[in-house]
Amino acid sequence: MSDIEAKDKKDGELRSEEFVINMGPQHPSTHGVLYLELRLDGEIVKDCRPHIGYLHRSCEKIAENRTYIQFMPFTDRLDYLASMNNNLGYALAVEKLLNVQVTERAQYIRTIIAELNRVASHLIGIGTFAQDLGAYATPMFYCFRDREIIVELFDELCGGRLTYNYMRIGGVQTDLPAHADKFIKDFIKYERQKLKEYNELLTYNAIFLARTKKIGILKQETAISYAVTGPMLRASGFKWDLRKDEPYMIYDRFKFDIPVGKTGDSWDRFKVRLDEISESLKIIEQAIGGLPAGNPISKVNRVFKGPPGEVYMRTENPRGELGFYLVSDGGLKPYRNKIRSPSFSNLAVLPEMIRGLNVSDAVCVLGSTDIVMGEIDR
Amino acid sequence: MMNLLIGGISVVGFISLSAMFLIWLERKISAHIQNRMGPMICGWHGSLQSIADSLKLLLKENIVPSGADKLVWSLAPFFVTVPVVMAFLTVPFSKTLIVRDLNVGILYVASITSICVLGIFMAGWGSNNKYSLLGGMRSAAQIISYEVPLLLSIVLVVMEAGTLSMQGIVQAQEQGWYVLKPNLAFAFLIYLISSTAEVNRVPFDIPEAESELGAGYHTEYxxxxxxxxxVAEYTNLVVVSAIATTLFLGGWQGPLLPGLFWFLIKVYGLVCLSMWVRWTLPRVRMDQMMTFAWKVLTPLSILNLLVSGWWMVR
Amino acid sequence: MDQTQITQTFNQQLPGAVVEEQSKFLVIKKESLLAAAKILKDSELAFQHLHSVTAVDRKDKIEVVYHIYTYKYRFMLTLKVYLPMTDLTIESLAHLWQSANWLERETYDLFGVKFLNHPDLRRILNPDVWTDYPLRKDFNRPDFYRLPQTEGLKAA
Structure with missing residues (x-):
């Protein structure tokens, strides 16, 4: 008789123990190489410890060994689903350091492109979320179909489909192609129709509601304390969007709403993303309508020295607030480039949300946070 | 004896062909739902894809996990597949095409298919993989729960037909399919839902739950x-569809065409319905599904049974 | 709201805490960090959002940089603390702002700044067995990486 059996006999009841399950780093729904150490009691998650770093490339160290311009392609690889937004954030930070003015046309183009990328990124967020809920690939394919149109435009614009390296310090790489105006307008019309379809397929589907409503509630105070930003913060009912509240670039010229949730559950996070798509479409529509003529191409020297000092620039990325903290000592390369990535803080709050839920719900909540590991590990 | 042998062999042949066809069909249907083309390379519109796939699977290395309980682990696939094949023995394909018309046919099918759960649990347990174990546990709970409303809806048909023989039930529907009667139509609905859970398909594919458990109980295979x-998964689908056809849709009966055709049309119609559902809906959660089985489906089917019984003896 | 207001608050409530004031940041004494953070968070300034924690290696010292934000006044405060290379310890802010937990872990991982009273100070991005701090300026990149062999690996 082994010790365990002896113990069973003594207690007179069935011995039960916690069940540790290693979810990831290779798992269909951990969105990359995230490793969650789940402690389960039956199927109830007692505790969760995220382990990150599998994609750590030390971008910040690389930045110290590259000139300002050379680091631009590396920003693509942070949040690879929203490369344009990363490009934009970095370009704005360097421009702030150099005190460079950007032409009107370049600003409009940047806005259009950044918002298009936001739409593309949210589409993936929605699609993968539905996939995590077990809707076998269908919503995912629909979202990728729509994203494909945006990616095609970007492909034509800069030759890349995932990592664009399109923004330049002081402008953009190339002007919009001649037919872009019609192309984007068509896309807006098309996408508005499709959003209605997504509402029918997912948003008000009874099973979808049962799986996401009241699951993984993130209270507003918790969200703020964990420095959660972006759609997750807004889903908790906090109306905060940098584009509206601290407008950078030309966002103060456009009319759009900030969608907010009520309870901060998974459904709210999903709905906020879905609504943000239509708000972004509004911005794109206004921007493409008021696109001024001019030259959007950068006039900044290829080689320049950053003036000594430091800047902090944050922008509203699809996943939250992306910040670049640039410290310059007057050399060709930045002395320090700190990247404050939104997903990093958004993931930190995950254990708070999934404690006491089912494994299925844990997957659902993880999907609703819409994290990108490239940005977390940097 | 000879008849039985020939029947058995032809059933096995039918099963393998139909499973291959269904895998191809499912891939095509899902592809068209999702704006894709699906398999297009092997044969006309990828029609030989399943053959290529089975060849690939045949030639693959058979990896046994080092921590597995080898006997349990190796036996599990047989426990899943064999009962499904055996269930076909009493399914009437047409008036004459039936391997053995047992006088307890429906009882036999119901009992033999419930062995499958043993195989699934063995697979989950024997793999010595935490995900598989979770899958196996979920599967056992799910299938046993849904067996109850499933059987209760079958009982209603037996009451109506007055026989347990499958052929007898088909013949009893000569006046009109059972699905056209209100109480039996309700039973048909319950049967459809429970059978979807019984064969682990979306929205009840919880034992496999790819996004949660990798592949559930068959992760290590x-x-x-x-x-x-x-093959067992798809054959199971055919079995439950065939039983639904026999019990509620008049079996092989139908005008003009020979019985076999009518039978296959109805069966594959139901299969396509299941595929359509699969590629549209998200998955429900374990506890939600159990609640649905015990608090909604079971009371409803008991109520249905009682009311219909009262109506019959009135 | 601007930085002078915060400097005034500090000067009133924590005299001598502010070491240096520049147009973009405030430098405070290491000992008064916790008190200063409490004032920022709990007073009516309402700095609820600890946006980022990081460090800059200045070779002779390490600057720990906090970006703290107030949603009420919409102001981002950059707070710095200078740590001499001989004593890289600083009080943790994790019990004031939950976000500090991971952000401080990252700073510890990459710079080797030890946060006292931190609930769970482990490496976060690099493997636990690492001994280097990669974002320090004196970090030498090895040509070839090899993790120290563990017992399990040796046995295998």
């Missing part, structure tokens, strides 16, 4: 053993 699970 490779090669031919995996193929057996795969």
């Amino acid at each position: 490779t090669g031919m053993k995996f193929a057996m699970f795969f």
Whole structure:
């Protein structure tokens, strides 16, 4: 008789123990190489410890060994689903350091492109979320179909489909192609129709509601304390969007709403993303309508020295607030480039949300946070 | 004896062909739902894809996990596949095409298919993989729960037909399909839902739950053993559809065409319905599904049974 | 709201805490960090959002940089603390702002700044067995990486 059996006999009841399950780093729904150490009691998650770093490339160290311009392609690889937004954030930070003015046309183009990328990124967020809920690939394919149109435009614009390296310090790489105006307008019309379809397929589907409503509630105070930003913060009912509240670039010229949730559950996070798509479409529509003529191409020297000092620039990325903290000592390369990535803080709050839920719900909540590991590990 | 042998062999042949066809069909249907083309390379519109796939699976290495309980692990695929094949023995394909018309036919089918859960649990347990174990546990709970409303809806048909023989039930529907009667139509609905859970398909594919458990109970299986699970899954689908056809849709009966055709049309119609659902809906959660089985479906089917019984003896 | 207001608050409530004031940041004494953070968070300034924690290696010292934000006044405060290379310890802010937990872990991982009273100070991005701090300026990049062999690996 082994010790365990002896113990069973003594207690007179069935011995039960916690069940540790290693979810990831290779798992269909951990969105990359995230490793969650789940402690389960039956199927109830007692505790969760995220382990990150599998994609750590030390971008910040690389930045110290590259000139300002050379680091631009590396920003693509942070949040690879929203490369344009990363490009934009970095370009704005360097421009702030150099005190460079950007032409009107370049600003409009940047806005259009950044918002298009936001739409593309949210589409993936929605699609993968539905996939995590077990809707076998269908919503995912629909979202990728729509994203494909945006990616095609970007492909034509800069030759890349995932990592664009399109923004330049002081402008953009190339002007919009001649037919872009019609192309984007068509896309807006098309996408508005499709959003209605997504509402029918997912948003008000009874099973979808049962799986996401009241699951993984993130209270507003918790969200703020964990420095959660972006759609997750807004889903908790906090109306905060940098584009509206601290407008950078030309966002103060456009009319759009900030969608907010009520309870901060998974459904709210999903709905906020879905609504943000239509708000972004509004911005794109206004921007493409008021696109001024001019030259959007950068006039900044290829080689320049950053003036000594430091800047902090944050922008509203699809996943939250992306910040670049640039410290310059007057050399060709930045002395320090700190990247404050939104997903990093958004993931930190995950254990708070999934404690006491089912494994299925844990997957659902993880999907609703819409994290990108490239940005977390940097 | 000879008849039985020939019947058995033809059933096995039918099953393998139909599973291959269904795998191809499912891939095509899902592809068209999702704006894709699906398999297009092997044969006309990828029609030989399943043959290529089964060849690949046959030639694959059979990997046995070092921590597995080898006997349980190796036996599991058979426990899943064999009962499904055996269930076909009493399914009437047409007036004459039936391997053995047992006088307890429906009882036999119901009992033999419930062995499958043992195989699934064995697979989950024997793999010595936490995900598989969770899958196996979920599967056992799910199938046993849904067996109850499933059988209760079958009982209603037996009450109506007054016989347990499958052929007898088909013949009893000569006046009109059972699905056209209100109480039996309700039973048909319950049967459809419970059978979807019984064969682990979306929205009740919780034991496999790809996004949660990897692949659930068959995570550790490779090669031919995996193929057996795969074949069993699709054959199970055909079995429940065939039973639904026999019990509620008048079996092989129908005008003009020979019985076999009518039978296959109805069966594959139901299969396509299940595929359509699969590629549209998200998955429900374990506890939600159990609640649905015990608090909604079971009371409703008991109520249905009582009311219909009262109506009959009135 | 601007930085002078915060400097005034500090000067009133924590005299001598502010070491240096520049147009973009405030430098405070290491000992008064916790008190200063409490004032920022709990007073009516309402700095609820600890946006980022990081460090800059200045070779002779390490600057720990906090970006703290107030949603009420919409102001981002950059707070710095200078740590001499001989004593890289600083009080943790994790019990004031939950976000500090991971952000401080990252700073510890990459710079080797030890946060006292931190609930769970482990490496976060690099493997636990690492001994280097990669974002320090004196970090030498090895040509070839090899993790120290563990017992399990040796046995295998």
